[in-house]
Amino acid sequence: xxxxxxxxxxxxxxxxxxxxxxxxxxxxxxxxxxxxxxxxxxxxxxxxxxxxxxxxxxxxxxxxxxxxxxxxxxxxxxxxxxxxxxxxxxxxxxxxxxxxxxxxxxxxxxxxxxxxxxxxxxxxxxxxxxxxxxxxxxxxxxxxxxxxxxxxxxxxxxxxxxxxxxxxxxxxxxxxxxxxxxxxxxxxxxxxxxxxxxxxxxxxxxxxxxxxxxxxxxxxxxxxxxxxxxxxxxxxxxxxxxxxxxxxxxxxxxxxxxxxxxxxxxxxxxxxxxxxxxxxxxxxxxxxxxxxxxxxxxxxxxxxxxxxxxxxxxxxxxxxxxxxxxxxxxxxxxxxxxxxxxxxxxxxxxxxxxxxxxxxxxxxxxxxxxxxxxxxxxxxxxxxxxxx
Amino acid sequence: xxxxxxxxxxxxxxxxxxxxxxxxxxxxxxxxxxxxxxxxxxxxxxxxxxxxxxxxxxxxxxxxxxxxxxxxxxxxxxxxxxxxxxxxxxxxxxxxxxxxxxxxxxxxxxxxxxxxxxxxxxxxxxxxxxxxxxxxxxxxxxxxxxxxxxxxxxxxxxxxxxxxxxxxxxxxxxxxxxxxxxxxxxxxxxxxxxxxxxxxxxxxxxxxxxxxxxxxxxxxxxxxxxxxxxxxxxxxxxxxxxxxxxxxxxxxxxxxxxxxxxxxxxxxxxxxxxxxxxxxxxxxxxxxxxxxxxxxxxxxxxxxxxxxxxxxxxxxxxxxxxxxxxxxxxxxxxxxxxxxxxxxxxxxxxxxxxxxxxxxxxxxxxxxxxxxxxxxxxxxxxxxxxxx
Numbered sequence: 218x219x220x221x222x223x224x225x226x227x228x229x230x231x232x233x234x235x236x237x238x239x240x241x242x243x244x245x246x247x248x249x250x251x252x253x254x255x256x257x258x259x260x261x262x263x264x265x266x267x268x269x270x271x272x273x274x275x276x277x278x279x280x281x282x283x284x285x286x287x288x289x290x291x292x293x294x295x296x297x298x299x300x301x302x303x304x305x306x307x308x309x310x311x312x313x314x315x316x317x318x319x320x321x322x323x324x325x326x327x328x329x330x331x332x333x334x335x336x337x338x339x340x341x342x343x344x345x346x347x348x349x350x351x352x353x354x355x356x357x358x359x360x361x362x363x364x365x366x367x368x369x370x371x372x373x374x375x376x377x378x379x380x381x382x383x384x385x386x387x388x389x390x391x392x393x394x395x396x397x398x399x400x401x402x403x404x405x406x407x408x409x410x411x412x413x414x415x416x417x418x419x420x421x422x423x424x425x426x427x428x429x430x431x432x433x434x435x436x437x438x439x440x441x442x443x444x445x446x447x448x449x450x451x452x453x454x455x456x457x458x459x460x461x462x463x464x465x466x467x468x469x470x471x472x473x474x475x476x477x478x479x480x481x482x483x484x485x486x487x488x489x490x491x492x493x494x495x496x497x498x499x500x501x502x503x504x505x506x507x508x509x510x511x512x513x514x515x516x517x518x519x520x521x522x523x524x525x526x527x528x529x530x531x532x533x534x535x536x537x538x539x540x541x542x543x544x545x546x547x548x549x550x551x552x553x554x555x556x557x558x559x560x561x562x563x564x565x566x567x568x569x570x571x572x573x574x575x576x577x578x579x580x581x582x583x584x585x586x587x588x589x590x591x592x593x594x595x596x597x598x599x600x601x602x603x604x605x
Numbered sequence: 606x607x608x609x610x611x612x613x614x615x616x617x618x619x620x621x622x623x624x625x626x627x628x629x630x631x632x633x634x635x636x637x638x639x640x641x642x643x644x645x646x647x648x649x650x651x652x653x654x655x656x657x658x659x660x661x662x663x664x665x666x667x668x669x670x671x672x673x674x675x676x677x678x679x680x681x682x683x684x685x686x687x688x689x690x691x692x693x694x695x696x697x698x699x700x701x702x703x704x705x706x707x708x709x710x711x712x713x714x715x716x717x718x719x720x721x722x723x724x725x726x727x728x729x730x731x732x733x734x735x736x737x738x739x740x741x742x743x744x745x746x747x748x749x750x751x752x753x754x755x756x757x758x759x760x761x762x763x764x765x766x767x768x769x770x771x772x773x774x775x776x777x778x779x780x781x782x783x784x785x786x787x788x789x790x791x792x793x794x795x796x797x798x799x800x801x802x803x804x805x806x807x808x809x810x811x812x813x814x815x816x817x818x819x820x821x822x823x824x825x826x827x828x829x830x831x832x833x834x835x836x837x838x839x840x841x842x843x844x845x846x847x848x849x850x851x852x853x854x855x856x857x858x859x860x861x862x863x864x865x866x867x868x869x870x871x872x873x874x875x876x877x878x879x880x881x882x883x884x885x886x887x888x889x890x891x892x893x894x895x896x897x898x899x900x901x902x903x904x905x906x907x908x909x910x911x912x913x914x915x916x917x918x919x920x921x922x923x924x925x926x927x928x929x930x931x932x933x934x935x936x937x938x939x940x941x942x943x944x945x946x947x948x949x950x951x952x953x954x955x956x957x958x959x960x961x962x963x964x965x966x967x968x969x970x971x972x973x974x975x976x977x978x979x980x981x982x983x984x985x986x987x988x989x990x991x992x993x
Contacts (some may be wrong), residue, residue: 227652227657227957227958227959228939229939230938230939230955231939232941237746243638247638247639249636250631250635250658251943251953251954252942252953252955253938253955254966255959269615270638271638271658271659296940336848351660354764370943383786504943508970510895510950510952511949519946522943524943524946525943525947525949526949527949527950527951528949528950530950531918532972533920533923549615550616550618551618551619554618554640554912555639555910555912555913557914558907558913558915559900559913561817561898561914561915561916562898562915562916562918563638563915564898565640566639567618567639569615569641569642571615579641584920585897588691
């Protein structure tokens with residue numbers, strides 16, 4: 218059990234740089250350990266979830282080019298835990314010869330919803346009717362409503378997440394009273410789609426073109442925040458096949474590398490419409506940690522390193538994940554967690570984040586034969602973790 | 606994505622102290638992250654595998670009572686990654702009011718093979734014929750051989766692992782020429798058992814008495830070192846049931862807490878005979894990381910904390926694990942690992958240890974429908990990782 222001094226100089230199998238140190242970086246770090254990969258995280262906060270899980274801490278802001286260059290210089294490849302990195306900085310890294318995955322053009326589609334609509338629409342993928350107009354252009358909104366009807370959606374093309382920057386406007390009078398629109402740089406107008414089910418397709422793609430697509434995930438959103446997942450989605454197999462094909466085709470079309478999450482609306486008419494992209498590991502893929510041969514986090518690492526991808530085969534007929542969103546009351550995890558684990562099937566994932574209202578602080582996954590039973594069990598465990 | 610300063614004071618759900626920082630502590634640390642458990646490791650080496658995976662480093666030797674007290678004082682419970690802790694120190698910790706799991710009396714059975722033989726034999730469990738004699742007492746050996754035949758086994762009652770301190774002696778003349786016997790404090794003589802298959806039963810047991818038993822594992826040993834595992838073992842279901850019952854009964858009889866590995870011989874006559882105990886996570890349980898709802902490492906943590914245990918249900922019909930034992934030639938993992946991952950079913954676990962001949966530096970697990978196919982795939986991947 219004793220180690221020689223040589224142990225101090227063990228080389229990692231690879232060194233990956235990640236911009237952002239949140240829970241996605243944390244779960245990437247967890248996957249990195251077993252593969253001997255060293256993960257360096259650029260974040261201003263040494264208390265970030267990834268650092269608390271053992272990732273190397275590189276202090277700096279995600280919009281600081283010098284910090285990004287330092288990250289790139291210290292690692293084999295730069296990738297991301299979020300979308301909030303200036304795209305022109307990424308282009309500067311590529312021009313300086315650093316590996317950035319996904320590359321800036323693919324990343325842009327996850328950063329700018331307006332660009333994504335245009336690129337994917339032009340490529341023939343079904344997207345909602347949309348128009349990118351100047352912020353405050355009420356006349357344009359009314360013309361758009363004349364063409365596509367009320368309600369309509371006004372989005373911030375950039376910078377929103379977890380439902381922030383997305384406004385459903387029911388009528389002309391509602392438009393006048395809508396809070397928050399003034400703060401947007403541009404208005405991306407979209408036709409409101411009648412949604413039957415929200416889906417997500419998770420695709421890992423490496424630079425050599427190999428892709429692996431996970432079973433299509435059903436997501437339950439409330440106020441734009443993902444609350445629950447069921448994998449595979451409870452939809453017809455033919456629809457699932459179509460959705461997976463759309464997700465994989467988009468990954469190939471935009472040249473994504475790493476994980477790509479393609480959010481789709483299954484409409485009440487049975488159509489599949491592209492909603493948004495995330496060019497990184499994504500909340501909709503959290504069930505893959507426990508339910509898949511290879512998690513999305515491990516496949517993100519393998520993909521950005523251009524290593525062979527792992528199987529996305531599901532290990533149980535059904536998996537349900539419930540996010541732990543901070544409640545208004547205080548929670549004593551040391552007391553609640555052992556109670557929540559009373560169900561032996563519960564898989565708990567805490568993010569080491571302080572609990573504030575609405576904040577994602579962890580998730581619970583349950584595998585089973587029946588999706589509804591798994592969901593009920595996961596909900597019960599989540600409620601137990603967050604009990605007062 | 607920004608965090609408040611409150612994040613710096615997030616309380617762990619529990620704090621566990623582990624004596625030893627090797628790969629077992631490393632994989633325990635990996636399990637601790639998701640549960641919000643802080644793991645403190647007592648080891649002299651800051652480069653140990655567990656520290657490299659983010660465990661807290663408490664410098665000190667495992668036989669230093671002051672260091673053990675410091676570990677106990679900083680944590681909720683003290684447990685172990687190995688057996689090399691003086692048992693009287695553990696009793697001193699208990700007398701000082703600290704929680705030690707397993708407790709010193711159960712731990713002693715994993716530390717002293719002679720005590721284990723006596724306690725388990727007296728309790729009615731099938732053990733090989735044995736006799737504990739003074740080191741060098743050749744007359745006692747010849748009397749034992751007269752009673753039980755050649756070959757016989759001479760073991761160091763304490764301190765051996767991975768086959769060290771175990772000698773198979775074929776004859777009286779071989780006894781004279783046997784190297785290494787002089788260094789032993791005592792000689793534990795054992796009748797040689799005709800082995801059909803070596804098995805291991807992994808049992809998690811918490812202080813309140815709850816136990817969870819994993820599917821019986823088949824182990825392939827060479828020179829006393831575990832090379833391969835197949836879970837579940839390729840044996841009759843009735844034999845597996847008997848083996849699981851023996852393992853569970855031993856855990857209950859000795860009051861084990863945490864993981865207990867019970868190594869059994871299935872003899873050519875179809876009998877089950879107890880070989881050795883390990884009162885901690887064990888190499889024979891490594892397949893549980895990928896193949897079980899709850900890994901042995903997570904259940905060890907839950908058990909020593911007296912938390913409810915997780916399900917030991919297996920997620921695939923068969924799992925095979927092959928240990929990565931350091932070869933004589935140099936290995937460049939940065940080059941070999943991507944090649945080894947060319948099989949998408951391969952689950953790789955590296956321990957961040959420098960590679961020296963014979964040293965366990967990782968393992969590979971493959972799940973599948975057919976155990977032999979899984980084993981062949983795992984062997985191929987292991988060979989690829991360790992290729993020159």
